[in-house]
Amino acid sequence: xxxxxxxxTVVAFFAAGLYLALLVAAFGLISLATDxxxxxxxxxxxxVGPTMVIAAAVMLLVFLIVLGTRVPADQQRVSPGVAFxxxxxxxxxxxxxxxxxxxxxxxGDPLHYFLFALSQLVRxxxxxxxxxxxxxxxxxxxxxxxxxxxxxxPRWPWERDExx
Numbered sequence: 001x002x003x004x005x006x007x008x009t010v011v012a013f014f015a016a017g018l019y020l021a022l023l024v025a026a027f028g029l030i031s032l033a034t035d036x037x038x039x040x041x042x043x044x045x046x047x048v049g050p051t052m053v054i055a056a057a058v059m060l061l062v063f064l065i066v067l068g069t070r071v072p073a074d075q076q077r078v079s080p081g082v083a084f085x086x087x088x089x090x091x092x093x094x095x096x097x098x099x100x101x102x103x104x105x106x107x108g109d110p111l112h113y114f115l116f117a118l119s120q121l122v123r124x125x126x127x128x129x130x131x132x133x134x135x136x137x138x139x140x141x142x143x144x145x146x147x148x149x150x151x152x153x154p155r156w157p158w159e160r161d162e163x164x
Contacts, residue, residue: 008068008144015140016061022132023053030124038125041116044102055097056090056129063089064140076144083137091130095120 027038039049063086068076099117103110120126 004073005069007147009065011140011143011147012061012064012068015064015136015143016057018139019060019132019136020053020057022136023056023129026128026132027125030128034124039098040123041119043112044098044116045105047105048098048101051101052094052098053129056094056133059090059093060086060133060136064137067137068140068144073144076141078138078141078145080138083134083141086137087130087132087134090133091126094129095126 030036031038067082067086095117098120099113102113102116106113
């Protein structure tokens with residue numbers, strides 16, 4: 001059982017890395033396609049965008065580790081509902097982290113950062129953060145289900161026992 005938890009945790013870290021890579025690539029493509037900046041407000045500073053991405057990635061990592069280690073290996077399933085919930089949570093954390101990071105960076109005008117967070121609700125980068133979290137969570141669940149159902153490493157036909 002301990003080996004299954006270690007495997008799920010390692011795969012969760014790789015999935016979080018995939019999520020970061022997807023966000024960077026998607027944000028670049030969105031910026032090129034729409035001819036806008038990912039963070040449209042230049043007053044928020046250069047660290048708010050990376051803070052938003054890191055917060056969403058950490059949220060995804062925590063959810064994946066909990067999902068992979070709390071559910072027993074034989075009960076792992078691909079659940080679109082859980083993946084949707086993780087996507088919504090990452091979307092919300094992405095937006096909230098922008099408002100909070102901006103307010104901590106400039107405590108003199110917290111209303112500006114509240115309005116900044118509200119403006120992020122319908123922007124493509126925020127929506128992309130949620131959709132990418134949904135997709136990565138589904139892939140993570142698929143990897144875990146496939147690994148735990150086969151009970152170990154893949155085997156060539158000549159490696160299998162005759163009893164199987």
